[in-house]
Structures are given as C-alpha cells and as structure tokens.
C-alpha cells in the first residue's frame with residue numbers, strides 16, 4: 001500500500017469548504033461492498049467477543065487504509081499526519097421506548113470535545129483533530145444519526161481566541177469536553193462551560209441529523225456543538241472511528257485517555273504493514289497531559 005492517489009480522491013474541495021464553514025461533512029469512500037462486508041463482520045466479531053481490535057486483521061485493514069490518511073492530510077492541510085486516537089469499534093445500540101423528545105436530547109447531550117482557537121483552526125497545518133467516522137451500516141436519522149449544529153465550531157473557537165490567555169492558548173488543541181450551562185456539578189468540567197454567543201441560546205437551537213449511507217465517512221470538527229442521539233431503530237449503528245493530527249502539532253489529552261493511547265499505539269503499530277507504520281508514531285512527545293484541574297478561569301465566566 002502506497003499513498004492514496006490525489007487524482008481519484010473522492011473528497012472534493014467543495015466538501016473541504018463545507019467542513020471549514022459547517023464543521024462537518026459526509027463524504028464517499030472507495031471501499032467496495034466486499035470490503036465493507038469484511039469490515040462489518042470484524043465489527044460484529046469484536047462486539048461479540050470483546051476482543052482486542054488490533055488483533056483482528058480485518059479491523060487493521062480498515063485503520064491502515066491509505067484513504068483515511070489522505071483525507072486527514074487534506075482536512076488538516078498537512079504534508080504528513082498520524083493517528084491521535086482511534087481505539088475501538090463504536091456502537092450506538094437501539095434504545096428502549098419511551099424515547100426522549102428531540103429538545104430534551106439536545107439539551108442533555110450537546111457538547112464540544114476539542115478546545116482550540118480559530119487561529120489554530122485556520123493555521124497551516126491546521127491545529128485540530130480530524131475525526132473520521134466510518135459508517136459500516138446505513139445511518140438514517142432514526143438510527144442514532146449524530147446531531148450537529150453547523151457553524152457553531154467557528155463561533156466557539158472565535159470565543160476561545162478572544163478570552164484565553166496566551167499561556168493557555170499554547171496548550172491547545174486539547175480534548176476538553178465542555179457544554180453550555182447548566183453544567184451538572186458532578187461533571188468533571190464544572191463550572192466550565194461554552195457560553196451562549198448568539199441571539200438564540202445553544203440549547204434552543206435545532207441541530208442537523210448527519211445521515212449517511214453505508215461506506216460513507218463523517219468528517220467532524222468536534223470543537224463545534226454536537227450530540228449523540230438515541231437509536232430508535234431495531235439494529236445498532238455501527239462505526240469505526242479514527243482521529244488524526246498533523247505531524248509536529250502537540251495535542252492534549254486527559255490523563256486516562258493519554259494513558260490509553262500510550263498503551264494501545266505500540267500494539268497497533270506492531271500490526272501494521274511496514275509501509276503503513278508511519279500512521280502511528282513510535283513516541284509520545286507530541287501528546288501532553290491536559291486535565292480538568294487546575295481550571296482555567298477564562299472558561300467559566302459568570303453570566
């Protein structure tokens with residue numbers, strides 16, 4: 001496997017522009033129905049057995065496919081990229097009725113995962129995590145399609161640009177889950193939150209369901225507001241996710257997530273084809289620890 005040829009890349013400049021404006025875009029992939037069958041069977045196996053994903057050759061086949069690396073390079077405007085995260089098959093299992101209504105789900109689930117500034121996002125290479133959700137079965141709206149508030153990523157990152165101290169900006173991008181107020185006192189981030197920045201409060205906005213066909217990929221910037229959604233179908237939503245960052249960009253993770261990456265990556269790397277091993281870095285000098293404490297006072301302004 002060599003690099004993915006730019007000329008047949010099914011990820012257009014227009015789709016990249018959508019990612020930049022809206023923070024999310026669903027794109028096609030080159031996987032054949034047979035390849036998707038193999039990937040879905042691996043997903044089923046891993047869910048059934050609870051086995052380690054890196055020990056399943058069909059899972060490895062997906063992770064190391066050059067297409068994802070090529071998409072990440074284009075998203076991040078980078079010459080070279082590597083994995084930041086991507087540990088396990090992801091499931092959104094069917095929920096049992098009675099179902100919560102949409103407003104309640106959004107009010108409960110709406111959050112951001114990555115904290116970064118708009119300057120980080122607009123840099124070349126982009127200092128952002130490129131999150132690729134690879135769908136192994138169809139994702140209609142009622143099968144737990146992710147809800148996203150298009151464009152919110154820009155407002156939120158502009159806000160971080162305005163309020164964070166230079167010292168704290170130097171510690172981005174980082175995984176730091178935040179949500180609009182009210183934040184439960186039991187949440188690790190409490191009392192940090194994403195303040196309302198537009199006329200309509202975030203929790204009263206209507207998010208968009210990002211539906212997809214089997215074999216498509218959701219390219220997500222999770223610095224914007226989004227939410228998991230209940231699956232009202234009878235079958236699970238099946239995904240494999242990888243997250244990428246440009247070479248040379250330092251990334252923050254809470255201690256437990258950083259520990260997981262440090263344990264998982266060498267094992268994953270040992271299973272990759274030699275000409276694909278570069279997608280998993282051999283060291284961790286790019287990965288710093290960034291916890292919920294000590295708090296940054298700029299992140300919990302009083303209303």
Ligand SMILES: [Fe+2]
Pocket residue numbers: 111112113222226
């Ligand atoms: Fe999230």
